[in-house]
Amino acid sequence: MAWDWQLFCKETATGEIIAGCFGKGGDQTYLNWILSAWGWTLTVALAALVVALLMGLIMGTLRTLPNSPWLVRLGTAWTELFRNIPLLVQIFLWYFVVPAIFPALNDVPSVILVILALGFFTSARVSEQVRSGIQALPRGQRYAGMAVGFTTPQTYRYVLLPMALRIVIPPLTSESMNIIKNSSVAFAVSIAELTMFARQAGEETSAPVQMYLAVTVLYAISAFTVNRIMRVIEQKTQVPGFVAAGGMGAGH
Amino acid sequence: MGNLDLTFFDWSVIGPFVWKGLIFSLWLTVVATIGGVILGTALALMRLSGKKWLEVPAAAYVNTMRSIPLVMVLLWFFLLIPFAIGRPIGAEMSAVVTFIAFEAAYFSEIVRAGIQSIPRGQIFAGQALGMTYGQNMKLVILPQAFRNMLPVFLTQTIILFQDTSLVYAIGAYDMLKGFETAGKNLGRPVEAYLLAAVVYFFMCYALSWIVKRIQQKVQIIR
Numbered sequence: 293m294a295w296d297w298q299l300f301c302k303e304t305a306t307g308e309i310i311a312g313c314f315g316k317g318g319d320q321t322y323l324n325w326i327l328s329a330w331g332w333t334l335t336v337a338l339a340a341l342v343v344a345l346l347m348g349l350i351m352g353t354l355r356t357l358p359n360s361p362w363l364v365r366l367g368t369a370w371t372e373l374f375r376n377i378p379l380l381v382q383i384f385l386w387y388f389v390v391p392a393i394f395p396a397l398n399d400v401p402s403v404i405l406v407i408l409a410l411g412f413f414t415s416a417r418v419s420e421q422v423r424s425g426i427q428a429l430p431r432g433q434r435y436a437g438m439a440v441g442f443t444t445p446q447t448y449r450y451v452l453l454p455m456a457l458r459i460v461i462p463p464l465t466s467e468s469m470n471i472i473k474n475s476s477v478a479f480a481v482s483i484a485e486l487t488m489f490a491r492q493a494g495e496e497t498s499a500p501v502q503m504y505l506a507v508t509v510l511y512a513i514s515a516f517t518v519n520r521i522m523r524v525i526e527q528k529t530q531v532p533g534f535v536a537a538g539g540m541g542a543g544h
Numbered sequence: 545m546g547n548l549d550l551t552f553f554d555w556s557v558i559g560p561f562v563w564k565g566l567i568f569s570l571w572l573t574v575v576a577t578i579g580g581v582i583l584g585t586a587l588a589l590m591r592l593s594g595k596k597w598l599e600v601p602a603a604a605y606v607n608t609m610r611s612i613p614l615v616m617v618l619l620w621f622f623l624l625i626p627f628a629i630g631r632p633i634g635a636e637m638s639a640v641v642t643f644i645a646f647e648a649a650y651f652s653e654i655v656r657a658g659i660q661s662i663p664r665g666q667i668f669a670g671q672a673l674g675m676t677y678g679q680n681m682k683l684v685i686l687p688q689a690f691r692n693m694l695p696v697f698l699t700q701t702i703i704l705f706q707d708t709s710l711v712y713a714i715g716a717y718d719m720l721k722g723f724e725t726a727g728k729n730l731g732r733p734v735e736a737y738l739l740a741a742v743v744y745f746f747m748c749y750a751l752s753w754i755v756k757r758i759q760q761k762v763q764i765i766r
Contacts, residue, residue, distance in 0.1 A: 376749045378744055
């Protein structure tokens with residue numbers, strides 16, 4: 293079967309093939325559409341990654357604090373809450389349930405809600421990694437901080453976190469790749485990202501194989517790029533003579 | 545939308561909708577775990593076999609599966625299986641096949657890490673006793689490897705259970721769909737989604753608590 297890749301040069305409404313494949317004026321080809329869908333996927337994933345790293349770092353750190361049982365409990369509760377509900381259900385929670393309880397959120401664009409859902413979901417995994425990263429440090433490090441007269445925040449800022457964050461880069465690399473893949477779940481609330489494109493364009497053009505292939509390749513490229521970027525960060529921040537031990541982990 | 549109507553939380557009303565989906569979610573989890581572990585162990589053994597013609601295809605399969613979102617894999621299989629066998633097999637069967645194929649890639653990485661965690665001396669010891677490759681794997685390596693990877697393996701199974709909700713993409717009737725249908729039929733979608741979240745939370749929380757206990761037990765043995 294010969295595959296017709298000219299499909300991507302078709303105008304989405306009229307079905308005409310446009311020279312140069314990019315629609316001009318108000319016209320939109322499938323190529324335009326898939327690129328904008330890719331943009332949405334990256335926007336959702338990267339924004340959610342920022343949320344996830346921020347909240348994960350805070351909650352993971354809280355869970356290791358000495359002498360603050362309530363903050364430890366807060367961090368643990370956060371992690372357990374967002375880790376034990378499936379992502380799709382969390383997206384529905386943010387999209388349907390939260391605005392019903394807080395009517396003020398009705399005007400918030402659904403993309404923001406999805407970013408929060410994906411970000412908080414991933415923050416639970418990040419928090420778990422950060423916590424085990426801090427706990428993996430020898431106990432003497434904390435004592436050393438105390439011995440030079442550091443307060444607890446200073447100990448974290450100058451002694452524990454700089455090493456712990458380097459340890460957690462490899463697991464955070466896989467979380468960053470996961471977040472790109474997990475952003476596909478946003479199709480369920482009609483965000484115009486790649487999976488949504490694959491479903492809709494596949495149906496409209498009756499050529500789902502080409503559409504799915506293009507989308508699959510874009511996902512792979514995105515995840516691979518993130519992987520390379522994290523690899524560069526890992527090498528740039530490496531402390532000479534210190535090699536973080538890799539472990540096994542579960543995840544998607 | 546107004547206030548939530550909590551009287552909706554009545555099992556006798558929503559039970560019939562949810563029960564069928566819950567059974568499917570659990571069944572899918574169990575079948576995909578068993579199938580995924582068998583296929584995943586085979587893939588891991590291929591990758592560790594030292595033979596290029598076995599290593600390369602296994603590595604290609606695992607890396608491909610791991611770089612595509614599960615939702616896309618579900619859509620792919622739902623599209624291609626009818627082509628391949630010439631007749632539609634329904635969303636539920638399609639989901640089962642997809643999950644086995646997809647999870648095998650993840651389980652194979654867990655099994656591979658587990659096998660690699662066994663000191664090489666153990667393999668040499670088996671060889672020194674004159675064991676064949678198969679005997680060595682079955683009697684020496686795999687029993688230890690499976691124990692080492694038990695906690696990660698169980699965590700992956702919990703993630704698998706959570707991921708069964710993604711069969712939403714191809715319209716299979718799982719637990720989430722059960723709650724959604726109940727919510728639509730009774731005109732209470734918001735409460736239905738909330739209840740779904742609560743049920744998923746308690747199931748996964750209980751499972752991960754059990755995993756933690758097992759983890760502690762395994763650690764004592766080692």
